[in-house]
Amino acid sequence: MALVSWRCSLHLFVTLWWLLLLTTVALAESLPLPGGRAYGESEELSDLNKDSPHPRELFSSEPVSETTDSLQPNALVPAESIADKGSDAAVVDIEDDVEPGENNAPTLDPNTSTPDFVVFPVGVSLGNRNVLPTTLVKGNENGERPIDFEQWQLSFDDVVQVLNVQVTVWDDGELELRSPAAVTRIHPNEFTIDPNLGRVLSIAEIEAYLGISATFDMADYVIRFAPPEQRSQQQQTVVAPIVTDGLPELNSNRFSLSGIGQQTTLSGRTASGDRSGSTNWRGRFNAVGTAFGGAWYAEIDQPSLDDQSSWYLNELQYLHYGDHSDYTLGSQPTFWQSQGGDYWGATLVQRWGFEPPAQRGSGGFNPRRRLQATNLDRTVSGEAEPGTLVQLARNNQVIDEVLVDSSGLYRFTDVATTGFGRYRVLLFPDGQLAASPDEYDATFSSLPGQLPMGASALVLSAGFNRQRNNQEEPQFWGDFHNFRGGIGYRTGVSESLTLGAGVIQDSSLTLLSEVFYSPSNIPLKAAMSVMLTPGDSDVDVNADMRWQPTDDLAIDFNSDRFSQRLRADWQLLPSIALTASGNTRDDALAVGTRVNLTRGKFYLFGLANVDTNGNLRWHTNARYGSLGLRHRGDEITTQSQLIYNLSGNPANSLGHSLNIGYETRNLNDFSQLAMASWRYQSSDRNIDGRSLWDIELGYGIGTAGSGPFANFATGILPGLDLRARYQEVSAFSDQSTFRLELSPRLNLQQGLNFGNRRQDWLRTQGGLMIQPFLDDNNNGQQDPGESTYLEDLDLLITINHESLDRYQPHRQKNYATVVLAPGVYRIDLDPAGFPLDRQAVSRAFAADIAPGEYTHLSIPLGLSFSISGVVLDADGNAMAGQNVQAIHTSSDSRHLSVTNGAGVFYLEGMPQGDYRFEIGERSVADMILNFNDSTEPFQEINFKVRPDAIETQRPRLDIGSLTR
Numbered sequence: 001m002a003l004v005s006w007r008c009s010l011h012l013f014v015t016l017w018w019l020l021l022l023t024t025v026a027l028a029e030s031l032p033l034p035g036g037r038a039y040g041e042s043e044e045l046s047d048l049n050k051d052s053p054h055p056r057e058l059f060s061s062e063p064v065s066e067t068t069d070s071l072q073p074n075a076l077v078p079a080e081s082i083a084d085k086g087s088d089a090a091v092v093d094i095e096d097d098v099e100p101g102e103n104n105a106p107t108l109d110p111n112t113s114t115p116d117f118v119v120f121p122v123g124v125s126l127g128n129r130n131v132l133p134t135t136l137v138k139g140n141e142n143g144e145r146p147i148d149f150e151q152w153q154l155s156f157d158d159v160v161q162v163l164n165v166q167v168t169v170w171d172d173g174e175l176e177l178r179s180p181a182a183v184t185r186i187h188p189n190e191f192t193i194d195p196n197l198g199r200v201l202s203i204a205e206i207e208a209y210l211g212i213s214a215t216f217d218m219a220d221y222v223i224r225f226a227p228p229e230q231r232s233q234q235q236q237t238v239v240a241p242i243v244t245d246g247l248p249e250l251n252s253n254r255f256s257l258s259g260i261g262q263q264t265t266l267s268g269r270t271a272s273g274d275r276s277g278s279t280n281w282r283g284r285f286n287a288v289g290t291a292f293g294g295a296w297y298a299e300i301d302q303p304s305l306d307d308q309s310s311w312y313l314n315e316l317q318y319l320h321y322g323d324h325s326d327y328t329l330g331s332q333p334t335f336w337q338s339q340g341g342d343y344w345g346a347t348l349v350q351r352w353g354f355e356p357p358a359q360r361g362s363g364g365f366n367p368r369r370r371l372q373a374t375n376l377d378r379t380v381s382g383e384a385e386p387g388t389l390v391q392l393a394r395n396n397q398v399i400d401e402v403l404v405d406s407s408g409l410y411r412f413t414d415v416a417t418t419g420f421g422r423y424r425v426l427l428f429p430d431g432q433l434a435a436s437p438d439e440y441d442a443t444f445s446s447l448p449g450q451l452p453m454g455a456s457a458l459v460l461s462a463g464f465n466r467q468r469n470n471q472e473e474p475q476f477w478g479d480f481h482n483f484r485g486g487i488g489y490r491t492g493v494s495e496s497l498t499l500g501a502g503v504i505q506d507s508s509l510t511l512l513s514e515v516f517y518s519p520s521n522i523p524l525k526a527a528m529s530v531m532l533t534p535g536d537s538d539v540d541v542n543a544d545m546r547w548q549p550t551d552d553l554a555i556d557f558n559s560d561r562f563s564q565r566l567r568a569d570w571q572l573l574p575s576i577a578l579t580a581s582g583n584t585r586d587d588a589l590a591v592g593t594r595v596n597l598t599r600g601k602f603y604l605f606g607l608a609n610v611d612t613n614g615n616l617r618w619h620t621n622a623r624y625g626s627l628g629l630r631h632r633g634d635e636i637t638t639q640s641q642l643i644y645n646l647s648g649n650p651a652n653s654l655g656h657s658l659n660i661g662y663e664t665r666n667l668n669d670f671s672q673l674a675m676a677s678w679r680y681q682s683s684d685r686n687i688d689g690r691s692l693w694d695i696e697l698g699y700g701i702g703t704a705g706s707g708p709f710a711n712f713a714t715g716i717l718p719g720l721d722l723r724a725r726y727q728e729v730s731a732f733s734d735q736s737t738f739r740l741e742l743s744p745r746l747n748l749q750q751g752l753n754f755g756n757r758r759q760d761w762l763r764t765q766g767g768l769m770i771q772p773f774l775d776d777n778n779n780g781q782q783d784p785g786e787s788t789y790l791e792d793l794d795l796l797i798t799i800n801h802e803s804l805d806r807y808q809p810h811r812q813k814n815y816a817t818v819v820l821a822p823g824v825y826r827i828d829l830d831p832a833g834f835p836l837d838r839q840a841v842s843r844a845f846a847a848d849i850a851p852g853e854y855t856h857l858s859i860p861l862g863l864s865f866s867i868s869g870v871v872l873d874a875d876g877n878a879m880a881g882q883n884v885q886a887i888h889t890s891s892d893s894r895h896l897s898v899t900n901g902a903g904v905f906y907l908e909g910m911p912q913g914d915y916r917f918e919i920g921e922r923s924v925a926d927m928i929l930n931f932n933d934s935t936e937p938f939q940e941i942n943f944k945v946r947p948d949a950i951e952t953q954r955p956r957l958d959i960g961s962l963t964r
Contacts, residue, residue, distance in 0.1 A: 020472045031746040045872050083504050107618030116140050116147065121901070123222035124154070124162050130222070131162045134880075134901035137223065138197060145653065146216040153200040154223070156191065163212055163225065176403065181228035182211030183403055183431040221348045242800050244826050244846035250857060252850040257289040258762055261745040264305065270736040277735075281305040284314075288762045288852060295852030297364070297763040312468065312475045319764065319851060321822040325350045328365045329467075335459050336366040336486055336504050336512060337529065337542055337560075343484060353455030353492075357822030358580050359764045371457050371490060372448050380410040380425065381741040389428040391437075403431060417576015450516040451492035459502075460490045488512060496520060500529075523548045569594075579609060584776055586614045601625045623650060638664045642809050654681045654691065659698070672701030673730065675709070692716050700727075704734040712908050720744045749853055767819045768827075770795065770809070774838065775860035776933055778912045782858070788814045789861060790833055796833025798861075800826055831909075837937040839864035839909050865931045866908040869941040872898050872918060878903025879945065884921055889928070919943055924950045 001616065036519050055911055092197045124132040140153030146152065159165060167475055168176040172187045186209065191199045203223075207213045214225045268279035283302035288295065297314040315328040326349045334343050354373040359366075384390055391401040402410050426437040451457065462485035466478045488502030500514030511532045517526045524547050531540040544557040552571040559562070563585035570578045575597045582589040592609025608618035619632040628643040628650075642661045647655025662674040677698025684692045696711040706727025714722050721743040728736045749769070772789045773782040782788075793816060797804045808819040827845040834840070838861040847855055871879045884905040886895045890913055897905040912931045917924040924943065940951040 058727060097164040098822045109299070117151075117153075122216075123220065124158060125217075125220075125222045126162055126225045127224070127227040132158060136197060138194060138200070141216070141218070145218065149216055150202065150715075152203050152206040152216075152223075153192065153194060154206070155197045155598060156202075157198040158200055159201050159206060163206075163210060165210065177209060179210040179212060179228065181432065182209065183401075183428075184209045184387070184681065185403055210578060216915070234503075243828050243905055244824055247826070247844050247846040248842050250845050250847040250855050251828075252290050252293065252766065252848065252853055252855050254293075255289070255291045256749065256853050257287065258749045259289075259745060259747045260287045261285070261743065261760075264739075264742045266740040268738060286760070288479065288760075289853035290850055291318065292320075293850050295763055295766075295850070299887070309474050315364065317364060321851060323355075323823070324352070326365075326367075326370050328367075332365055334368065334484070334486075334506075335371070335461060335488060336506070336510075337540070338532065341461055341480070342466040344466050344480065345461060345485065347459065350458045351455075352457070352459075354452050358823075364763060367459060367461070368449075371459060373451050373455065380423070380437075381409065382425065383408055384427050385429065387430050389431040389894070391426040391428070393424045425747065449490075450498045450518055451490060453492045453495050456491040459486075461485050461487075482507075488513070488514075490514060504531065508536075511792055523550075579607070581609070586611070586613070588615075590615075590617075626650065636666060638662075645859040654683045656680050659696075663702075671703040673700050673704075676701040677709070690715050698727055702729060705729045705738070719746055721737050750898055761819055762854075764850050764851055765819055766822055766851050767817055767854040768799075768847060768849070769854035770797065770818070770857045770859070771814065772859035772861055774835070775862045778862045778933075779861075780841070780860050782860070789838075790816060791835070792833040794833075795830055798828045798830060801828070816853055822849050824848050829859065834864075835861060837864050838862065841911065862911050863931070863933060863937070864908070864941065865910045865912075865935065865937050866906070867910070867929075867939045867941055868906045869943065870903045871905060872942065874942045874944065874946045877946075882945075883918075884943075885918045886910060886915045886929075887918065889916060917941075917943075919950055922950060924952060927952055 028333060068718035075733060103788045117140050119136055119138050121134045122137055122267045124135055135155070135158050137152055137154050139149065140147045160167060163179050166178040168178070174187050176183065176185050179946065192202070194200045201209070205223075212225050212228055214223055216222075217224050245427045262285050264281070266279070266281055269277055271277035281304065283300065283305050285302065286297070286299040288297050290296070295317045297315060298313075298317075301312045301314040302310070303312070304310045307829060315331045317328060317332060319328045320326065323520060329346050330340060331344050334345060335347065336777050349367055349370045351370075356370045356372055357374045359369065380392060382390075384404045386404050386406050386408055388404045388410075389401060390404060391398045392397065392412050400412050402412065404410050424437050424439055424481075465482040466480050469475055469479050478594075484506055485501055486504035486506075488500060490498060492498050496517060496519040498514075498516035500512070500516075502512035502514075504510040504512050510531050513530045513532075515526070515528045518524070524545070526543070526545045528541065529541045538562050541559060542561075543557065545557040546554060548554040553569070555566070555568045557566050563583055565581070565583050567581040568579065572578050575595060577594040577596075579592045579594055580590065589610040590609045590611035592607060594607040595604060597604045603623045604620075605624075606618070606620040608616070610616045614636045617634045620630070622629045626645040626648060628645075630639070630641040630643070632639050642660045643657055644656055645653055645657045646651075647657075649655050657679050659675075659677045659679060661677075662672070663675070664670070664672045675698055677696050679696040680693065681691045682693040690713075692715055694711070694713040697708070698710070699708050705728075709727040709729075710725070712722075712724045721741070723739075723741040723743075725739045726736070727738075730737070770793070771782070772793070773786050774789055775782070776786055777783065793809065793811070794803055794805045799807055799818070799820075804818070807820065809816045809818045825847045827847050829840050829843050831839070831843075840859055840861055845857065847857065849855055869884075869920055870882060871882045873879050878899070878901070880899055880901045880903060882899045882903070882905070884897045884899065885905070886907050887893070888895075888911070895907045895910055897907050899905045910931065912933070915929045915931070917927060918930070922945075929939070929941075940954065944951040944953065
């Protein structure tokens with residue numbers, strides 16, 4: 001009943017949220033965008049509203065038609081004369097009866113404060129980069145210097161474009177302006193409205209609001225804005241939202257066999273004295289693939305390869321991960337603490353309000369891990385001066401920010417935290433991002449199993465226990481018996497407390513209780529599960545606790561049915577720590593120390609402890625340049641090894657090395673063995689990061705005798721690992737032993753190489769197989785002779801707005817692979833990674849990654865063409881502000897350019913095909929331009945607009961490319 005009530009409350013909350021969102025959107029649509037377009041209104045619709053022409057349209061001939069080089073002071077046009085020419089620019093009248101304190105718009109008469117200012121064209125630059133070759137501003141100059149330059153006014157639209165200002169509309173109607181140097185808020189009524197330029201900002205306002213200063217260069221006749229200074233401490237960016245709606249989708253196969261592996265091991269020992277020899281062939285077979293959006297995995301244990309009756313189906317599992325639920329069938333672990341036997345059945349995990357952590361590496365399904373939250377939502381709040389920009393950063397990456405309003409308070413809610421995470425709060429006075437911020441830390445503590453407040457999870461499981469059959473019976477399926485199952489529910493009661501309860505049927509009916517407690521004001525983490533069987537006096541308690549009062553001191557306590565364990569770690573100095581531990585099973589308490597020291601070429605790691613039973617244990621690893629020493633021991637054995645690298649590399653590294661070792665064993669009697677060897681590890685590695693060659697040859701002398709030993713391993717053959725070892729004597733035996741291990745792996749997915757050990761990861765994870773190629777014939781398929789393009793791959797591809805290198809891709813000759821947790825990812829292609837004169841048809845994808853295989857991402861890079869030219873009127877004058885469109889005749893896709901003051905347009909990124917052209921709303925009749933694989937990548941076309949037709953002029957003509 002409580003669950004139903006909670007779910008109803010959730011539906012009510014969602015309904016109210018959507019009503020608020022729709023109201024906000026309705027209000028936002030009435031707010032004008034820079035340039036007069038309303039939010040939510042497309043540029044096409046805004047073009048239909050011609051009641052208020054753009055101010056630049058008022059200068060369709062005289063000053064705007066001139067090039068930047070011809071702009072001179074004598075080209076000034078008084079604002080009054082513009083109005084006299086019949087401007088239809090909207091003028092907002094101010095009513096006389098507006099009460100003080102209301103949102104009254106400022107006066108629109110420009111002559112009130114600047115009677116000598118005129119509207120005239122200039123260029124606008126950001127540093128040395130010319131952004132606007134010509135645009136209209138309001139100001140004046142006397143031929144030698146600007147007059148009252150701080151009061152010059154620029155169109156708000158131009159300021160947004162030149163300074164790359166991001167504009168956000170808030171619920172209260174204010175506009176948040178974000179430049180690279182500052183962030184501020186302005187109410188729309190605070191803008192000055194000019195009858196000719198529309199919404200404007202003065203040079204002084206730009207510097208005050210956006211933190212960017214400007215000067216006027218009389219020689220070049222441009223307004224030059226100073227590029228904002230970059231912060232030297234760390235470069236921070238706000239995490240962008242990941243949107244995949246409407247993108248082309250990449251999906252996995254409905255069923256596939258991705259890979260198989262067969263490990264075969266031959267081991268044995270020779271006869272010696274009264275001890276007989278033995279030989280054993282054993283193996284392990286596995287296979288993995290996809291099925292209906294999930295992964296299947298099978299594993300067969302082969303204790304004796306030549307006796308199939310001994311083979312045993314070790315695992316057979318189907319796993320499906322979802323955004324809010326997971327289910328698995330077959331072999332699996334239980335979600336409760338269980339002892340004895342394999343569990344086979346079905347398990348469903350349902351989550352509300354949180355995401356589980358992604359699994360890394362190999363290993364199967366773990367239901368307890370899927371009941372944990374990746375992030376826990378915390379709240380950070382404080383006080384600051386109004387106008388302060390407050391950022392919350394983790395690992396030098398801004399995850400949220402807020403501009404402090406008149407209340408002087410800031411608050412970050414639903415801060416996603418993981419484990420012990422260090423977060424920093426940065427305060428920028430007056431929103432000046434170029435200034436050094438005030439910083440302080442915000443530290444959180446979270447606990448595995450803990451859920452965010454209001455989140456919950458339900459797990460259902462039912463199945464049977466399985467054990468191996470008797471030796472006389474076939475082993476493959478085993479013996480299924482004894483029903484097992486359970487139901488559990490876990491909920492986040494508060495930010496600090498998570499509670500769970502359940503009923504388990506194992507060997508008997510058992511009640512389960514769980515507590516996860518991690519308070520925000522106490523450095524404590526505690527997790528406890530209690531299993532109580534009615535009528536049984538024994539209570540099974542599992543507890544894990546950590547108390548960490550400082551960064552240098554941590555105390556851990558663990559308890560289960562076998563023992564209780566206590567461990568304390570105190571970092572006394574940066575290189576020295578003191579430790580203490582106790583274990584009720586050993587009935588002993590131990591104290592010790594740990595050293596971790598690095599000084600130039602010298603490195604030392606060592607730990608040692610002694611317990612109350614008099615047992616001494618130690619472990620040391622030291623290195624100085626090419627010389628290294630390892631030494632470890634306890635009450636039974638000691639091992640020592642001296643290493644010298646002959647290749648000049650650090651000890652324990654690649655190349656040739658000499659090794660001297662000494663080993664003792666004191667169990668029933670004392671034995672010892674001294675060894676000397678040569679070892680070589682190649683620097684060349686296979687796809688799994690292992691050396692292609694690892695060879696060791698040596699000789700040993702000890703209590704049991706003397707003799708040679710050898711180790712050999714190679715991954716030189718694709719898809720095959722080969723390992724071999726032979727040892728004639730050991731510290732405790734004179735019997736010769738040998739071991740030969742063959743591990744072939746075959747990837748059956750199309751396009752993958754023969755072998756890849758990481759196919760074991762695919763049972764719980766998926767990935768991408770990336771294949772960019774040069775699509776010369778533009779058919780979208782990689783044909784024979786079309787080469788793969790893997791250069792600048794990290795520039796070409798981003799995954800969820802992060803560099804491809806962040807996901808550690810494995811590059812092969814014809815493709816690259818990345819391992820990803822199941823889920824939907826946004827894949828973007830950056831033109832910076834395109835080869836010259838190439839482009840991709842699609843720039844973004846939504847990849848639905850399923851476990852069990854690599855989803856194929858084929859990226860055809862077709863030929864790309866560019867067109868440049870000039871649009872002239874019938875008298876040969878340049879026409880500014882003209883829309884030039886090239887329309888692909890097959891797909892009807894359009895490429896648009898607007899001519900500048902010199903009438904120049906530029907169209908780029910045009911794929912192969914036939915194109916027709918439009919100038920403004922008029923079509924260029926009887927002209928089709930064809931781009932093919934023999935066409936030059938850059939073309940020039942000029943257009944002359946006459947009253948009756950549009951003429952085409954080709955300064956350079958490719959034969960056969962132009963059709964009339």
